[in-house]
């Protein structure tokens with residue numbers, strides 16, 4: 467289990483570093499690049515991609531790692547947040563929104579069919595909640611604790627409101643060749659204190675033993691998780707003893 471942790475000095479550097487990482491993976495992909503993005507603070511970080519005219523957005527198929535079951539024009543919609551911040555500025559990009567007019571379980575079933583038609587996720591860009599959740603996979607919740615083989619599932623009692631959401635599952639995310647967490651700010655410091663250690667050379671790696679959260683269970687297919695964070699979030703990370 468390897469964490470490759472990059473600590474940005476400010477929001478501008480964070481956006482630029484994430485954009486460089488995504489641009490390289492997009493360039494290395496074939497004729498289709500399937501990306502799963504999250505909501506929360508991520509749309510603001512991904513906005514930096516709008517300046518990357520070198521990226522072939524016409525081959526992108528965008529899915530949401532999780533999406534709230536609300537109208538697409540709702541301020542709670544991850545689709546709206548990401549579309550306002552980035553996708554509306556990128557002609558030709560194909561963004562797969564859930565169909566909020568369907569019952570949540572049916573919306574998840576339909577979304578899974580679309581994801582399977584695109585061949586699964588090439589890059590998962592995930593957030594991290596202070597409780598260690600990611601997408602809508604929460605510690606102690608059945609979707610995380612007793613995962614099945616579905617690629618997309620539904621949660622109706624999300625601890626983080628709104629309660630009804632469609633989410634990619636552990637199976638879908640762990641199948642991705644590339645998986646990155648983008649998580650910054652003081653609200654993550656207490657969590658990061660438990661999952662990371664600072665090596666003698668200053669590098670930050672996973673703690674051993676590693677506490678079990680959704681964010682520490684998910685790795686890319688190659689056993690690596692890329693992390694993009696900032697000084698505030700890693701301020702309490704202890705030095706390796």
Ligand SMILES: O=C(O)[C@H](O)[C@@H](O)[C@H](O)[C@H](O)COP(=O)(O)O
Pocket residue numbers: 504505506507508531532533534544592593594595599600601602626648649
């Ligand atoms: O729909 C959602 O709520 C998000 O996808 C969620 O999983 C988010 O990524 C984390 O809660 C981190 O949110 P922040 O980055 O805003 O802390």
